[in-house]
Amino acid sequence: xxxxxxxxxxxxxxxxxxxxxxxxxxxxxxxxxxxxxxxxxxxxxxxxxxxxxxxxxxxxxxxxxxxxxxxxxxxxxxxxxxxxxxxxxxxxxxxxxxxxxxxxxxxxxxxxxxxxxxxxxxxxxxxxxxxxxxxxxxxxxxxxxxxxxxxxxxxxxxxxxxxxxxxxxxxxxxxxxxxxxxxxxxxxxxxxxxxxxxxxxxxxxxxxxxxxxxxxxxxxxxxxxxxxxxxxxxxxxxxxxxxxxxxxxxxxxxxxxxxxxxxxxxxxxxxxxxxxxxxxxxxxxxxxxxxxxxxxxxxxxxxxxxxxxxxxxxxxxxxxxxxxxxxxxxxxxxxxxxx
Amino acid sequence: xxxxxxxxxxxxxxxxxxxxxxxxxxxxxxxxxxxxxxxxxxxxxxxxxxxxxxxxxxxxxxxxxxxxxxxxxxxxxxxxxxxxxxxxxxxxxxxxxxxxxxxxxxxxxxxxxxxxxxxxxxxxxxxxxxxxxxxxxxxxxxxxxxxxxxxxxxxxxxxxxxxxxxxxxxxxxxxxxxxxxxxxxxxxxxxxxxxxxxxxxxxxxxxxxxxxxxxxxxxxxxxxxxxxxxxxxxxxxxxxxxxxxxxxxxxxxxxxxxxxxxxxxx
Amino acid sequence: xxxxxxxxxxxxxxxxxxxxxxxxxxxxxxxxxxxxxxxxxxxxxxxxxxxxxxxxxxxxxxxxxxxxxxxxxxxxxxxxxxxxxxxxxxxxxxxxxxxxxxxxxxxxxxxxxxxxxxxxxxxxxxxxxxxxxxxxxxxxxxxxxxxxxxxxxxxxxxxxxxxxxxxxxxxxxxxxxxxxxxxxxxxxxxxxxxxxxxxxxxxxxxxxxxxxxxxxxxxxxxxxxxxxxxxxxxxxxxxxxxxxxxxxxxxxxxxxxxxxxxxxxxxxxxxxxxxxxxxxxxxxxxxxxxxxxxxxxxxxxxxxxxxxxxxxxxxxxxxxxxxxxxxxxxxxxxxxxxxxxxxxxxxxxxxxxxxxxxxxxxxxxxxxxxxxxxxxx
Numbered sequence: 003x004x005x006x007x008x009x010x011x012x013x014x015x016x017x018x019x020x021x022x023x024x025x026x027x028x029x030x031x032x033x034x035x036x037x038x039x040x041x042x043x044x045x046x047x048x049x050x051x052x053x054x055x056x057x058x059x060x061x062x063x064x065x066x067x068x069x070x071x072x073x074x075x076x077x078x079x080x081x082x083x084x085x086x087x088x089x090x091x092x093x094x095x096x097x098x099x100x101x102x103x104x105x106x107x108x109x110x111x112x113x114x115x116x117x118x119x120x121x122x123x124x125x126x127x128x129x130x131x132x133x134x135x136x137x138x139x140x141x142x143x144x145x146x147x148x149x150x151x152x153x154x155x156x157x158x159x160x161x162x163x164x165x166x167x168x169x170x171x172x173x174x175x176x177x178x179x180x181x182x183x184x185x186x187x188x189x190x191x192x193x194x195x196x197x198x199x200x201x202x203x204x205x206x207x208x209x210x211x212x213x214x215x216x217x218x219x220x221x222x223x224x225x226x227x228x229x230x231x232x233x234x235x236x237x238x239x240x241x242x243x244x245x246x247x248x249x250x251x252x253x254x255x256x257x258x259x260x261x262x263x264x265x266x267x268x269x270x271x272x273x274x275x276x277x278x279x280x281x282x283x284x285x286x287x288x289x290x291x292x293x294x295x296x297x298x299x300x301x302x303x304x305x306x307x308x309x310x311x312x313x314x315x316x317x318x319x320x321x322x323x324x325x326x327x328x329x330x331x332x333x334x335x336x337x338x339x340x341x
Numbered sequence: 342x343x344x345x346x347x348x349x350x351x352x353x354x355x356x357x358x359x360x361x362x363x364x365x366x367x368x369x370x371x372x373x374x375x376x377x378x379x380x381x382x383x384x385x386x387x388x389x390x391x392x393x394x395x396x397x398x399x400x401x402x403x404x405x406x407x408x409x410x411x412x413x414x415x416x417x418x419x420x421x422x423x424x425x426x427x428x429x430x431x432x433x434x435x436x437x438x439x440x441x442x443x444x445x446x447x448x449x450x451x452x453x454x455x456x457x458x459x460x461x462x463x464x465x466x467x468x469x470x471x472x473x474x475x476x477x478x479x480x481x482x483x484x485x486x487x488x489x490x491x492x493x494x495x496x497x498x499x500x501x502x503x504x505x506x507x508x509x510x511x512x513x514x515x516x517x518x519x520x521x522x523x524x525x526x527x528x529x530x531x532x533x534x535x536x537x538x539x540x541x542x543x544x545x546x547x548x549x550x551x552x553x554x555x556x557x558x559x560x561x562x563x564x565x566x567x568x569x570x571x572x573x574x575x576x577x578x579x580x581x582x583x584x585x586x587x588x589x590x591x592x593x594x595x596x597x598x599x600x601x602x603x604x605x606x607x
Numbered sequence: 608x609x610x611x612x613x614x615x616x617x618x619x620x621x622x623x624x625x626x627x628x629x630x631x632x633x634x635x636x637x638x639x640x641x642x643x644x645x646x647x648x649x650x651x652x653x654x655x656x657x658x659x660x661x662x663x664x665x666x667x668x669x670x671x672x673x674x675x676x677x678x679x680x681x682x683x684x685x686x687x688x689x690x691x692x693x694x695x696x697x698x699x700x701x702x703x704x705x706x707x708x709x710x711x712x713x714x715x716x717x718x719x720x721x722x723x724x725x726x727x728x729x730x731x732x733x734x735x736x737x738x739x740x741x742x743x744x745x746x747x748x749x750x751x752x753x754x755x756x757x758x759x760x761x762x763x764x765x766x767x768x769x770x771x772x773x774x775x776x777x778x779x780x781x782x783x784x785x786x787x788x789x790x791x792x793x794x795x796x797x798x799x800x801x802x803x804x805x806x807x808x809x810x811x812x813x814x815x816x817x818x819x820x821x822x823x824x825x826x827x828x829x830x831x832x833x834x835x836x837x838x839x840x841x842x843x844x845x846x847x848x849x850x851x852x853x854x855x856x857x858x859x860x861x862x863x864x865x866x867x868x869x870x871x872x873x874x875x876x877x878x879x880x881x882x883x884x885x886x887x888x889x890x891x892x893x894x895x896x897x898x899x900x901x902x903x904x905x906x907x908x909x910x911x912x913x914x915x916x917x918x919x920x921x922x923x924x925x926x927x928x929x930x931x932x933x934x935x936x937x938x939x940x941x942x943x944x945x946x947x948x949x950x951x952x953x954x955x956x957x958x959x960x961x962x963x964x965x966x967x968x969x970x971x972x973x974x975x976x977x978x979x980x981x982x983x984x
Contacts, residue, residue, distance in 0.1 A: 079514070080485065102508050111440065111473035115480035120439060120568030125470035135574045140572070146364050146371050149577040159568040199485035199520075202502070203513040229869050231951075243607065250357070251604040261526075268470050276606040285359065286577065287470075297606035298581065299597065303871065314582040315600050317593045320871040325593035335598055335607070421618055533626055536656030536669040541619045 009035045013046040023101030029174035032062040059182030061174040069189040081116030082197040087116040088123025102165040119159040132211040144286035169271035219245025219276045225252040226281020233258040235325045265291035342456040344400035346391045352415035381514035383463025389531040420542045421534030432551035442566035444477035449555040460521040474538040475523035491527040566581040623682040631687040644768045653723020667718035673908040684854025688960040689808045695847025696764040699729035700773040703839045707827035710835035730760040730774035747776040756815040766811035781830035794816030804959035841914040844968030845925040859939035860890045893931040900924040926974035932961040
């Protein structure tokens, strides 16, 4: 176990833009590097991305391993994996964190398999704790049942790797005065890296309507909306509050919302000012999707529902009765006062 | 043409019954016995894609599952849908694997099965949902792989162009066979097995292999082959207010709105 | 005794359940209100191999048998009884041709019927009374190589969409079974009845006016028509109606149970009230009893027993399953209160459909006659 290895964050850039999740990982990286007494570094691959590398420094990375090449402009499955594994082997960090984006979810396992090491998925937290009286980096992942989480450890293999979903951790603070070292690593790539697989086109489609992640209020309906025959009340409440509509996985399976509006571990993560959960019992796979919200209001018919453990305000009752009342009260509140 | 196609399938608890899954916090174990099981939903899409390719170009579909033979629902359904044969990997040595150990187990089995053109996997499972096994398996097999595949087209006999999902858009990737594709639900609508398909199931071959059969080194599979493991299951502690509104229905609604205003949420 | 269904039967149930939940349930209310024949669902059923389960593979069937048929009709009817009932009546002529017909007839009619591309009907009933078939008036007189048929059949399910209709007519002092195809001169659908239930399945009256049918349109031998029809109705019609009853009963039970667990009165779900529990318990018991009566009968048919051997079993399962369906539907409406009566919810539709089962394939009293007469012999 190389206790002296660094903490690494794999930065992700797309078409010259740095992904938010990299900054979220840097905040966690900073905390871990302080706790463990080792340096925090980042790795960045791409083409003409030096400015992004500097941003990583401003957000806490002490060193950036920068691998640039025109052929790395787009994410390339084999090239990126090989180069990343190579630079990890050369410098032996003890922890590597990657954002669980579409790219991260494909890249991280490939690299972990190359390195024959452990990789956790969808971590909601990472911290140094004790297991059997020994210190370990604990990877916290959502568990089964109500509010249960699993503590996972990687006792032997190094580096230990973890992916974290975007929107779960807080962002690092930017400080332009931070100094860091940018280490250019010449990527040793050739045509063979692209002979078997090559990204030929990247198409960006601006999201239709307000993206869920930027809404200040999100109203999310679950299976319990079945009693009301569907999502019309969810939409009504969202309209009154000026928020976006979302749904749980069962709601998506029922066809009430599309995949783009599904909240949860395998869906979207949001952290609005107000999150309203209606008729969803609150399994961990769902609650991780909105744990970062400022205020959470939950309505469900079951007093024992786990959602009430993670809510600020809870209402138990028959949705068919509560929702019309709640809607009315909110409408009243919105009405201009009569003089 | 005659393509050799493998589809990796997992038998998972039925999502409608997830709330019945029991957690023994003390033992740190998840208990899923007695809960109805199904083939992982995305694996059905993977199999459907394989079936369409087979129908177009001719070939053979082998489904591969790791698990116990007592309940074989996923395999039966796969055979009823049209898979030609199944391989079940069963050994106590395979138990409690992490994703890499799972990938290794599948790797040894595929190595034994021999030459192949395409492997289809569902992007992720509904229970663990890591989406890791597909890419890891491809790495061990040293073949190209793409995740979140929404569309596949054959450029020629030996190469494909796939469209894969991205957060705000998509990517087009070209790859050569043999390859592994991890598919999403956008790729197709899986067929229902027909009566004819169901009746053909008993005639189809189901091979059962253990660690020795596939030449799997015990230190690479199962719990022994795992780098990560669960150290415990805990209550997730939050510092939420947990204020439950009391009173009649109207009073609850009124109090909730009042509190939300006080908290500055509305 | 092994009461477990085979893996294949379980797989069949799972497949039909998914078909019913995924493709029939979302459209059930709409199809019911439209009142049009559901060709799309019939074709889908054919595609899945469900229509020809009692026909041999040689002619396009899947030959899975009577128990398979019982299960699939049950699962379909749990969600959309008209399609289940279509299987009941649509399979009648298919069985008659398979059992009594010539190779030529089988090749001509069965493949398309198994695929669901064409549908058929079987007509015994006339104004003189379905329960009194020997008193029928429709007559077929042989003139050279043709039978000239005159008469009128009423209360026959799905004649309007049918491409082939089997019917029984007097030939001399005996009865014979014939096939008439749509478009044959002298064959005309004259009426569509208003149905209170099974709405999208038309119930028709048709007239045969000097309708000339070649000898090759006879099903089986001349004079053996009543045996052909009654055997068919017992083996296929009664078991089919029983299956529809089972499905409706279970559908109502599941809806009522779910409702009772969610509906809150006096601060808790009504499922906590003994009155509701007793009603649900009664439904539970009856459905289980009906299920085994039906399954064991179907199983025995699969073992090769004839409808004569099983006359009492068949009558029993039809009688009981249909009564249970009606009782469960009524209880479900009761449990759901005002929601039970609302046309926006399924149960009232299921009750209406259950009402139609009484007179199907022989009335409930005819079932009692069969049982009573046999046991007192």
